[in-house]
Amino acid sequence: MKIPYRKFSPLKTIDFVKIGLGDNLMAWAGLYALLKYGYSVCAPDCTMYVPKAIAPLASEIFREWDLQVEGASFNDAVEYRSPVLTPQAPTTVQQFKSVYMGNDWWLNWAEAIDRVKTGSYYHQKPMSFRQKVRLQVSETILHGRIDWRSAYPDYIGSRIWSPIARRHDIPQAKFLVMLKNTLEPLRQHVRAYAGNVQFTQKAECIVFPAGKSYQTLPPFFCRQIKDSVPDTALTYILPLGDAWMEKYVAQGLEIGALESVDEILASVLQTKVIVTADSFVSHVAQFLRDDFLLILSRDFRENVVHPGAYPRIVAKHPDCALCEYHSREFHEKCPAGSPHCIAFDESAVLDGCIDELRTLLARNTQR
Missing domain, CATH: 3.40.50.2000 (Glycogen Phosphorylase B;)
Structure with a gap:
């Protein structure tokens, strides 16, 4: 399992290509809060992959940290350099090992909350043993929940980055304060970008x-x-x-x-x-x-x-x-x-x- 007290290794790859545009913005807010408060969550050569349509905006928001932003399409092959953070669930044995025993973060961020939704696709068939193990381990080790059924709606920018925040000894309440306090400087970047658009x-x-x-x-x-x-x-x-x-x-x-x-x-x-x-x-x-x-x-x-x-x-x-x-x-x-x-x-x-x-x-x- 991922050892809670293992020293955190700054990320070299962040992959947000396969989540929606709105989810990207929420995810960026969590990363922005951590960086703005001075936490070294990204290595100097870290690359963040985002959908092409919003890559220029991401570059503007994160330019003060020289974070390399690359735009990509959903089906593009993204080069992963460990440590990796992705909202996706691990699917291979190697990915499982890299998450629960290594330095990667395959967060499986949405499955638990999706399973408790009404009319969920997940309700159409029972989970396999492999799915049950993956879900329970993800929720326990990464998201701090003993039972995945206790998953509840919380801001996506918080859910994605809370495991990283906990690794930096940031209590959830403190992370919430960080998110609140960094919204206005984040807005200043976005307003500056939008103000330069001819409309x-x-x-x-x-x-x-x-x-x-x-x-x-x-x-x-x-x-x-x-x-x-x-x-x-x-x-x-x-x-x-x-x-x-x-x-x-x-x-x-x-x-x-x-x-x-x-x-x-x-x-x-x-x-x-x-x-x-x-x-x-x-x-x-x-x-x-x-x-x-x-x-x-x-x-x-x-x-x-x-x-x-x-x-x-x-x-x-x-x-x-x-x-x-x-x-x-x-x-x-x-x-x-x-x-x-x-x-x-x-x-x-x-x-x-x-x-x-x-x-x-x-x-x-x-x-």
Whole structure:
């Protein structure tokens, strides 16, 4: 097993290519906190691999430590130089040895929390003996839990880096303080980057309704929001080729599109009022500002909101939450069998969103 008192060896490879863009931003926050407080978690020649679309942003955030950032695609072969940190689970005997007896960190970060979600893919078949051992050992040795069933939603940037923090004798409460205290300097990097992006589209309020899964604001719900503020020009930004695009258009919404991550950053920075579902954009917004509206349904604040961020939140979690990530592109219904998240059928959710939106609009009008 990984020996708790073994001297920590600074990382030479960090691989975040195979996790989502929003998950990357949360993971960066944890690493940024450790580096900002002076912990030598990375070797001088450490390379961090991230998705190509956000590699320039990562380079800006970590430039004061000369961390080498490389952009890669999901299927690209990444060169691993030990010690390695990756959120992925070990799958080979050599990887098992390198984690539990060596200096690598194959964190298996998501399996435990995914297994306790409602409608999880993992519920479809029982675990093999190998899977049970891997999960239990990962949770006990790396994440400090005696039973994987005790896994609970916590900020992904904390969950990924807490094993490293414990190795540096940082209590979890202290790490939480570090995350909170380093958000503002992190934001300064992101604001500087976004401020240099050429962006000409101007709107009073932009709504980002869609994530890839069923946390998405349904088209009928977006129409109701539009009707509640008839004197405000709302622009709804959707990913190109979104699975529900025709349904949004049918509701008579003003649809826009942004072609790059840089444009998303600039729009969130420059637009007076931002409304977003739980999606990559919500994590971008947290790295830029607090005065935006975040609407949560399938996931909890504790899992997706930076401990130091204070957006305005409207949340409704049905009995089926937390639910498994379920792509709308490939599934016509959510894991619970609904064509949209049933949280948005609740009148209280709509009323809460309208109240918060009107408050934000009024504040920005007064500026």
